[in-house]
Amino acid sequence: MNGHGPSRLHRRLAARLGGVLTALAGASIVAVATFPGVITGSAAGIPDVGSAGVFELDGNVNQDTATPPQYDWSCVFNTPSGHAGCPPSANPANTATTPTLLGSVFQADSDNPDPTYFSSNGAGVKDVNDISAWGCGSLNNPLNKDDILNAYGAAFLAQGNAANGKAGHELLYLAQERDSNHGDSFAGFWIMHNQHACSNGTFTHPTHDPGDLLVVSNYTNGGSSSTIQLYAWDTSVANNLRLLASGFTCGATSPPSGLVHPEDICGIANPSSFTEPWAPNLSLDSNQFVEAGIDITALIDQGVFPVSSDPNASCFNDFLAETRSSQETTATLKDFTTGRFSFCVNPKVTTQQTSGSVTSPGLTVERGATVSDQATLGAPLSGTPAGTVTYNLYSSSDCKSGLAYSNTQTLSGGTVPPSAGFDTSGLTPGTTYEWQAVYSGDIGLGGHNFPAMSACGDEPLNVLDAYIKIAPLTATNPVGHQHVFQVTAAVLPSGTTLTSAAISTNVSPSAGLSQNDTTCGSPTISGNTATCTITIDSNTVTTYTANAAATLVADGVTMHRSTNSSVIGSGSHGRGGSGPATKNYVDAFITITPQNADNEVGHQHVFTVTFTALPGNATPVSFGAISASVSPTSGLTTSTSSCGSPTVNGNVETCTLTINSSTAGTYTANASGAVTIGGASLSRTTAPDGSAAGPGGSGPATKHYVDACITISPNGINPVGRSHTFNILVQAIPGGATPVSFGAITPNVTPTPGTESTTCGSPTISSTSAGPTASCTVTVDNRPRRRPRSPWAR
Numbered sequence: 134m135n136g137h138g139p140s141r142l143h144r145r146l147a148a149r150l151g152g153v154l155t156a157l158a159g160a161s162i163v164a165v166a167t168f169p170g171v172i173t174g175s176a177a178g179i180p181d182v183g184s185a186g187v188f189e190l191d192g193n194v195n196q197d198t199a200t201p202p203q204y205d206w207s208c209v210f211n212t213p214s215g216h217a218g219c220p221p222s223a224n225p226a227n228t229a230t231t232p233t234l235l236g237s238v239f240q241a242d243s244d245n246p247d248p249t250y251f252s253s254n255g256a257g258v259k260d261v262n263d264i265s266a267w268g269c270g271s272l273n274n275p276l277n278k279d280d281i282l283n284a285y286g287a288a289f290l291a292q293g294n295a296a297n298g299k300a301g302h303e304l305l306y307l308a309q310e311r312d313s314n315h316g317d318s319f320a321g322f323w324i325m326h327n328q329h330a331c332s333n334g335t336f337t338h339p340t341h342d343p344g345d346l347l348v349v350s351n352y353t354n355g356g357s358s359s360t361i362q363l364y365a366w367d368t369s370v371a372n373n374l375r376l377l378a379s380g381f382t383c384g385a386t387s388p389p390s391g392l393v394h395p396e397d398i399c400g401i402a403n404p405s406s407f408t409e410p411w412a413p414n415l416s417l418d419s420n421q422f423v424e425a426g427i428d429i430t431a432l433i434d435q436g437v438f439p440v441s442s443d444p445n446a447s448c449f450n451d452f453l454a455e456t457r458s459s460q461e462t463t464a465t466l467k468d469f470t471t472g473r474f475s476f477c478v479n480p481k482v483t484t485q486q487t488s489g490s491v492t493s494p495g496l497t498v499e500r501g502a503t504v505s506d507q508a509t510l511g512a513p514l515s516g517t518p519a520g521t522v523t524y525n526l527y528s529s530s531d532c533k534s535g536l537a538y539s540n541t542q543t544l545s546g547g548t549v550p551p552s553a554g555f556d557t558s559g560l561t562p563g564t565t566y567e568w569q570a571v572y573s574g575d576i577g578l579g580g581h582n583f584p585a586m587s588a589c590g591d592e593p594l595n596v597l598d599a600y601i602k603i604a605p606l607t608a609t610n611p612v613g614h615q616h617v618f619q620v621t622a623a624v625l626p627s628g629t630t631l632t633s634a635a636i637s638t639n640v641s642p643s644a645g646l647s648q649n650d651t652t653c654g655s656p657t658i659s660g661n662t663a664t665c666t667i668t669i670d671s672n673t674v675t676t677y678t679a680n681a682a683a684t685l686v687a688d689g690v691t692m693h694r695s696t697n698s699s700v701i702g703s704g705s706h707g708r709g710g711s712g713p714a715t716k717n718y719v720d721a722f723i724t725i726t727p728q729n730a731d732n733e734v735g736h737q738h739v740f741t742v743t744f745t746a747l748p749g750n751a752t753p754v755s756f757g758a759i760s761a762s763v764s765p766t767s768g769l770t771t772s773t774s775s776c777g778s779p780t781v782n783g784n785v786e787t788c789t790l791t792i793n794s795s796t797a798g799t800y801t802a803n804a805s806g807a808v809t810i811g812g813a814s815l816s817r818t819t820a821p822d823g824s825a826a827g828p829g830g831s832g833p834a835t836k837h838y839v840d841a842c843i844t845i846s847p848n849g850i851n852p853v854g855r856s857h858t859f860n861i862l863v864q865a866i867p868g869g870a871t872p873v874s875f876g877a878i879t880p881n882v883t884p885t886p887g888t889e890s891t892t893c894g895s896p897t898i899s900s901t902s903a904g905p906t907a908s909c910t911v912t913v914d915n916r917p918r919r920r921p922r923s924p925w926a927r
Contacts, residue, residue, distance in 0.1 A: 182426040183383030185299035192403040233290040242470035251466040261372040265339035269331035277313030279467040284454030302430035314420035321349040325451040351460035400425030448477035478513035482587040503554040508570035515581035517547035520573040524552035532589035563626030568592040600710030601694040609811030618667040622683035634663035645673040719810040722827030723817040725834035746784040768796040794838040840866040856914040868904025875907035886913035
């Protein structure tokens with residue numbers, strides 16, 4: 134049987150547990166390493182890692198300390214399932230009472246042939262050699278004392294109730310079962326940074342990393358004597374192994390001298406037989422089982438571990454249990470089993486965002502709302518996590534580009550603060566933004582939490598926007614012409630469905646409006662848009678201002694928009710929206726002056742045409758030529774006009790029409806013109822009666838050319854001394870002219886007659902069929918005058 138006991142074959146054939154790594158969690162971890170090299174002993178004695186109240190180093194796998202409950206291997210691997218007496222399994226654990234299990238590994242190795250056995254790779258299979266020298270393969274019937282049945286390990290963070298000053302310390306516990314307790318042997322553990330698995334006769338990753346840890350326990354005298362050492366891989370020292378600590382039996386009252394930090398490393402073998410609780414429930418004789426504990430934190434605090442610039446130096450990922458032929462580190466390696474054992478954990482990062490009173494992993498908000506993100510670190514956790522969380526918001530769906538926002542917060546007491554509030558004004562509707570929270574990890578701070586991040590896509594953020602506008606924004610209408618404002622309110626992006634829309638309107642001033650109607654009480658909704666109209670009309674020259682406000686609901690988000698919130702509603706008009714719309718009602722009038730005038734024939738007359746745009750400050754104003762005419766044209770000796778090139782001064786256009794006539798008659802002048810005011814075209818004319826001349830305009834102008842004639846009769850020859858009467862007649866032309874006012878008639882007789890009398894000082898006014906007349910007489914006589922008598926005559 135090659136040294137194996139009678140039950141060896143039975144045990145070999147029994148089904149065994151496969152190598153399992155369970156990355157459990159909770160709390161903070163500082164460093165890693167270890168396994169025992171021990172002998173039998175008692176758990177009572179000097180305070181050491183075995184009496185910390187965290188894990189039972191008592192030479193068996195069963196939990197058998199009632200108060201306070203401690204871990205043992207049966208608790209770590211929950212075998213049998215749910216058995217009483219183990220500490221609570223909450224994760225994170227209660228930091229006041231319960232140690233935190235950081236990680237564990239169980240490797241079964243009882244099969245025959247043994248699938249994992251060292252073999253030469255041409256350079257020697259020793260602990261002092263680098264892994265590239267190690268070969269591996271299977272072996273039939275290995276020696277019992279070198280054959281590993283099971284190997285396992287666990288790392289804990291001691292909490293507030295730990296004894297011997299171990300609170301807050303990281304404690305590493307290791308155990309190995311061998312097939313026989315006869316003869317000298319060796320049990321060891323490599324705790325390495327990278328995983329090294331046997332593949333095609335060699336190990337993957339064929340080099341040690343600086344700081345890889347080797348824990349060895351040497352069995353001599355059949356296992357009755359034991360020592361335990363902790364080494365670190367260091368190529369700067371002889372044999373590449375630097376001794377860090379050495380210990381003895383856990384709880385020994387008088388450990389041998391020369392040990393290095395014995396309070397921080399100890400081991401113990403089983404003093405009596407026991408049956409393991411996991412299948413196939415092997416019975417182990419005394420000294421077939423050995424377990425050890427190491428206080429990693431204490432050794433770090435004492436400067437035992439070499440300082441490394443690598444922040445991951447205290448994180449280990451590989452567990453390799455081994456035996457060798459003798460206790461020297463240069464001895465040939467025999468059996469091994471390996472599995473993954475990570476002391477550092479990858480926390481789960483979950484996030485949710487908040488805006489206002491709404492908190493959810495995914496949010497849709499109005500653009501401009503303030504949003505904050507909140508990350509939570511969840512199991513697995515190592516201790517009280519430290520470090521930072523950076524909140525990044527990306528515009529790309531893969532969280533790799535388009536960084537829109539970044540904010541870093543520092544953890545306090547393990548709590549992750551939310552991000553600072555983020556103003557979403559700069560985000561684009563239609564783009565789905567993704568939050569991702571990046572945890573820095575705390576390994577560089579002495580913790581054992583790897584960097585981690587939330588899953589991209591778990592926390593989308595969408596923004597909606599809205600606008601309201603009125604069109605046309607500015608328009609000009611002639612008075613009396615109806616105008617329609619088009620009101621449009623919409624949510625963005627365009628693919629959004631508008632759930633509801635309420636639109637209100639305001640037109641001011643209300644005075645002067647002859648119409649003010651709206652359909653906005655029941656707007657038309659189509660897709661993302663609501664539309665309605667405001668219809669107004671006015672007969673007065675006035676500028677009207679139209680405003681509108683909307684309350685829009687889409688995707689559960691209510692948005693308020695207004696063209697002018699100081700007048701109606703609330704909110705801005707939004708991007709793509711407009712301010713108030715204005716409607717200018719304009720007018721114009723044309724006049725000819727003077728309206729009525731009389732001129733003596735042969736005297737020139739000037740008509741002035743004035744064309745005025747209303748209101749006086751209207752702009753822009755564009756006048757055309759004025760068309761001026763006089764009728765009839767017969768009898769006119771002059772008819773000229775400047776209206777082809779009128780004079781424009783602001784909102785007033787003027788020109789003149791000049792006429793003259795040699796005959797009496799009445800002439801009628803008319804004028805018409807066109808003007809464009811702010812895009813509105815207006816035409817005004819004096820013809821035919823001024824009704825189309827505009828407010829303040831005039832009708833046609835008339836010019837009366839008049840004349841008169843005077844006659845004196847009769848001619849005659851009278852004897853001297855006989856009087857003669859002249860009849861003088863003055864007649865106004867035309868005969869129908871009115872009013873006519875005659876003045877005095879002044880006769881003149883030359884040479885001076887002897888006598889003269891006249892009625893012309895008060896002529897007779899008459900109305901005849903030919904028209905009004907004034908008549909008078911002048912009577913003259915030419916009797917010789919008597920010569921005056923000389924005073925000397927007698």
